[in-house]
Amino acid sequence: MIKKKRFFINSVFKWSLFLLLNQINFSRKISAKSRPKVVVLGAGFGGASCINYLSNFTDIIDLVVVDKNSWIKTCPFSNLVIGNLLNESNITFKPKFNSNIKFVINELKFINAEKKKVFFVDDLSLDYDFLIISPGIGYKEKQIEGYSINDNTNIPHCWDGENKISYFKKSLDSLDNNCKVIISCPDYPYRCPPAPYERASMIAHFLKGKKNKFKILIFDSKNTFTKKNIFFNEWKKVYGDSIEWISREKGGLIRRFEKKMVINSDGEKINGNFIHIIPEQKAGKIIFDSKLCDDDWCKINPQTFQLLKFKDIYVVGDSIDAGDMPKSAFSAESQAKILSLNLINRILQKAYLNPVFLNTCYSFSSHGRAFSITSWYKLNAKKDKIISLGSSQSTEDGLVDERMRESKEAFGWYESITKNLYG
Known part of the structure; x- marks a missing residue:
């Protein structure tokens, strides 16, 4: 049942992508005269997934991705490095984006939404027509008396993949x-x-x-x-x-x-x-530095992932309030599909896709022992919230073969998505 639902959701996306690509082929000469610039901030799973899907449309858009590092160390599977099931090199990737995608390596300072401009710490800047932000998470201070995430003598939280x-x-x-x-x-x-x-x-x-x-x-x-x-x-x-x-x-x-x-x-x-x-969390730092959010998490239109009150800014992944949908790499990738398709629909002045989302989360208890939960989501009747359609999880007392099979599935998913996103 789980695999059938995954297949159905992926089939819907691929069919929608096929239709859009055919529409673009029909109108390519007209569209190419003035291509909008789409800038993606952050090359983690959410941002890289947007780049992956939007790379199909570089005949009608100019695509730029920005990250502070030339390499990506993933949060997924970083626990396995702690457990000695993997080495750090196994979760570290140097993105190989297509030659028609510009990759800017620089650290963000703030976003000026009014001027549609991104500023960097070295005072350089970048204009955009549409901005996609995938900033990961930030951390709340002073939630526990005596503890600071900035105190290097404390055990590091290691909640962002790259952190110590x-x-x-x-x-x-x-x-x-x-x-x-x-x-x-x-x-x-x-x-x-x-x-x-x-x-x-x-x-x-x-x-x-x-x-x-x-x-x-x-x-x-x-x-x-x-x-x-x-x-x-x-x-x-x-x-x-x-x-x-x-x-x-x-x-x-x-x-x-x-x-x-x-x-x-x-x-x-x-x-x-x-x-x-493990500290309490909120949206990524750049969101608050740019005054794009008044709450802990970004309020978005869940059909398009457009940031409320900012019509040309989109946010994907862990920084958003995604209703019933959890914060995970799998969720971010699922959201990125919809964001990308509906952004192209907006550019082409087509009707928005009504989305269905998927999340699968694998967990390991030991070497060769993994288990999962898979959930499906859609928009509510008002199309202002993502709601759960139900979930299915591994058996509570799984046999050795079941745990080993899911361990192999988890590694297969990770290898597939990192190869797809980072080359």
Whole structure:
């Protein structure tokens, strides 16, 4: 059933793409006289997916992609680097965009929406007709007393793929036998809902590989989480009683942080040898630097991903309020398809596509043990919110063969999408 639904959604997209390309072939000579410039900020999964789809239309648009790095280190599968299932080189890519796409490597300063201009830290600038922003996530400060994401003496959060994974692993490697690891999980919404629990699994896998005895305490700002029962079964099966989850109502909300101790909402002091804070999140920094958003997340038209109040600016991926749709690489890629097609529809003055979205999220508990949840989404009747059509997930107590099969599927998805986006 899951594969049939995926096939249907992908078929709808491919047919829509085919129709658009034929419309463009018919009117190419007229369109080529004055091509609008489409600038994409950010070459992560959301931005690169937009580039991938819009590259089919470079006969009628000028396409520019901007990123601060010449390489991309992906957030998906970065947990597997922590668990020693992969090396950092396995999640690092140097994009190979088509020659008709301009790739600008520079760091953003702010966006002037009125002048339709992007400014960089070196005071250079770039004009646009249409702007697509895929800025990832930003982090909230002062949510936990005593903790700052800018304090380099703290264990890094490693929630954006590129952030100090090697230092994180070095700190793990320095832990002695009978160590205690404390993880603080954020409240919704945040990037990749099951990722904190996969992170705990990969830390356990790392320490088990050292033949260490350990205890991992997961303090959660929530009272439940996605795939909870599967994670519980996997932890028990693979790591015994080494991982313990504490819900918000049982004292899981951390109020204060010190280097080797946290204090929860009940006033209890808990000591730890390795304290890992996953911070509360919000839209990417450039959104707030450019005064494009008054809330934590960008409000968009979910049919087009146009930023409300800014008619020629679009936002995709983790920075948006996507209704029922979670923040994930798979979601960003699904959103990018619709954004790209409907932007071209706007340029060609065609009717907008009524979208259907897909998200699949794989999680690993150990080497060769993965499980997933797949969900489908559409617009509500008013077309102002993305709503769930339902979901399906792996069996809670999956056999070895099932977990191994999903592990292979997860690697297959990752290899396919990174090759497709980055060459």
